[in-house]
Amino acid sequence: MAPLSSGVLGSLDSTSDRAVFRQIADRLREAIDKGRFKEGAKLPSESELVEHFGVSRMTVRNALSVLQGEGLVHSEHGKGVFVRPRPPVRRLASDRFARRHRDQGKSAFTVEAEAAGSRPEVDNLQVKEERPTRDIATRLGEPRKVLARRRRYLLDGRPVEFAASFLPLDIARDTPIAQPNPGPGGIYARLEELGHRLDHFDEEVRARMPTPAEVKSLHLAAGVPVIHLVRTAYDTEGRAVEVCDTVMAADAYVLAYQLPAN
Amino acid sequence: MAPLSSGVLGSLDSTSDRAVFRQIADRLREAIDKGRFKEGAKLPSESELVEHFGVSRMTVRNALSVLQGEGLVHSEHGKGVFVRPRPPVRRLASDRFARRHRDQGKSAFTVEAEAAGSRPEVDNLQVKEERPTRDIATRLGEPRKVLARRRRYLLDGRPVEFAASFLPLDIARDTPIAQPNPGPGGIYARLEELGHRLDHFDEEVRARMPTPAEVKSLHLAAGVPVIHLVRTAYDTEGRAVEVCDTVMAADAYVLAYQLPAN
DNA sequence: TCTGACTACTCGTCTATACGAGTATGGGTG
DNA sequence: CACCCATACTCGTATAGACGAGTAGTCAGA
Structure with a gap:
């Protein structure tokens, strides 16, 4: 598992009362909005995010499901989680x-x-x-x-x-x-x-x-x-x-x- | 905790390869569609559903989050999960x-x-x-x-x-x-x-x-x-x-x- | 009577673990 | 060379447990 370059995603604010999974979702959303992950690009895998943020896997999955609900990303079984490309309208x-x-x-x-x-x-x-x-x-x-x-x-x-x-x-x-x-x-x-x-x-x-x-x-x-x-x-x-x-x-x-x- | 009358929600099909949380979501959705839970009505609590279906709480929560994503229900912290009323349009x-x-x-x-x-x-x-x-x-x-x-x-x-x-x-x-x-x-x-x-x-x-x-x-x-x-x-x-x-x-x-x- | 504490319920968050199933890759076998 | 298979990664599903926080009712005490 390749180490996640720490610059792309920030770290968590443990003093914040915002839920950890929401903070993780926020960081990923920011990174996507700023183009650090482009359309169709693969996000770090769940286990990479677990390691990067030092949380359990369910917490990471919770964060990813927030982004899925927003229509920002979609997951493919066995492959990864990807930034959802905008189809031609x-x-x-x-x-x-x-x-x-x-x-x-x-x-x-x-x-x-x-x-x-x-x-x-x-x-x-x-x-x-x-x-x-x-x-x-x-x-x-x-x-x-x-x-x-x-x-x-x-x-x-x-x-x-x-x-x-x-x-x-x-x-x-x-x-x-x-x-x-x-x-x-x-x-x-x-x-x-x-x-x-x-x-x-x-x-x-x-x-x-x-x-x-x-x-x-x-x-x-x-x-x-x-x-x-x-x-x-x-x-x-x-x-x-x-x-x-x-x-x-x-x-x-x-x-x-x-x-x-x- | 009042026992859940078994007629309102069916039971699970253990031979089905449909995920348990999806089956639970299906049963709840059917019950809502058929008017067994009306607009604004409270669904059975998570622990009641845990007992009724014999699954873990996270599985029940997973099912409920499916229904939330569909806009069918909404949850209120400390109170329960309710059928989302349709506001006047x-x-x-x-x-x-x-x-x-x-x-x-x-x-x-x-x-x-x-x-x-x-x-x-x-x-x-x-x-x-x-x-x-x-x-x-x-x-x-x-x-x-x-x-x-x-x-x-x-x-x-x-x-x-x-x-x-x-x-x-x-x-x-x-x-x-x-x-x-x-x-x-x-x-x-x-x-x-x-x-x-x-x-x-x-x-x-x-x-x-x-x-x-x-x-x-x-x-x-x-x-x-x-x-x-x-x-x-x-x-x-x-x-x-x-x-x-x-x-x-x-x-x-x-x-x-x-x-x-x- | 009012108030505050207690209690019992609700959902929210998080951890740790396990196994299964889909995908990609590389290497060995035919 | 072509094929198959083992392997190591992905996400999907499910369990069991813990604690926190919001809500509502009860009951005792001021």
Whole structure:
């Protein structure tokens, strides 16, 4: 075990009443913030930190778990603890569903990802009829059944987003929307062809910690929240024609909106 | 110590290769999800769980820390571990800065909060001139100095949001905007009076775990992310006249946007 | 009646130890 | 040279114990 150069991490203040594991977490955080450990770099191993600070291993692990909870580091079994690299973020512009972007044969996700130099994939495609949840039913005007379209999006092999669209069955049944691939321009183009000219979208944005199922599905590291976005599409008659419920890995996204001032 | 009724929490599957502390966390999570422990209710104490599951205390604590990280529970020293209640959320509508909402004497925050039956407070008011950070300078068109207005918002005594506005000094110096209270309608009303008619806002929304400073300032519980919103205001000449950098407790907010479909 | 001490509970912190499982490396064997 | 395996490192899980500190209730004494 290589000795830890003492300059990189300070030592503890035994007179302080701050808990030892918090002091260790502070020192490591400072070192990361100051660039002494760069993105992706390996932190000293637990046993090195034990020796350096003269504490027990559980205390060191406690300190590291603080940093994990902050999303600063992640650990890899058998390898070490590493500074978590910031993944490239996908910018979602508020006009991404504007009619003028619906002319290509590819989905918005595919077009954007390729423009950004990433390799897009869509996964877990599932289309079926079902009973809506209370929330979805309320938003859609209480249809008895809905068409549900679920899919997972990946960038360069990494899952980043899980989306579920719900449409009243009387609109979507026996249309291209009920097909796995609804065709160029996506389901919004199909809705307009079916006479539901879109007027506007409502989007609700929340952030929270992921459920265990979301951790699994999106391969989320500790300390990464999710952005939960619920979009409702309205036609020109004021009817809600689709609700899209999306859960995104928060470290992979920034949402951009442009709002008029009047 | 009252015995724990065995029906509420299951027992462990010793044949499973799922870690014991994860199984305990699973059982507690299920019990919470099914409403067997309601919001604000006290979970069994650590020693009760130790006895019930026949494991060591550190294993129980490990399980509880999983639930803390998910934002499901919070612990209070000397009292117990409780199901985290969901605070009332504040809905931020995308038209909240529209001109028609700028006629009252009160700030948008105050008006909204009182309409929702909450007691609003503003805190830590600080107005000063300073050198902009790299990011702020870029967004504002590289002014040498800016006027910074910082404040913290509280609802019913709980801090929920921390906001910092930055304006180019050549716009804001020696105007009501440089006063602690800029007057009715806020700084946007003052900007328009000064001839900077507002055209639109750009908003960027991110979510992440809070820094230790944010945890302290917003009194955040473990497992609560923050929403980071950066809004840039543009006048009709296309000039960026203000950047507002806002950090919100994610469990207290939902952002609502309305987008045109064309 | 009020107050303060005592007690019994809560979670917080820390130590010491043990074993298991994943990863990387080097060296020996075929 | 290619492969396998031993080994030594990583982190993951779990035990048992100790003490500290915050909370709340009881009970005795002023």
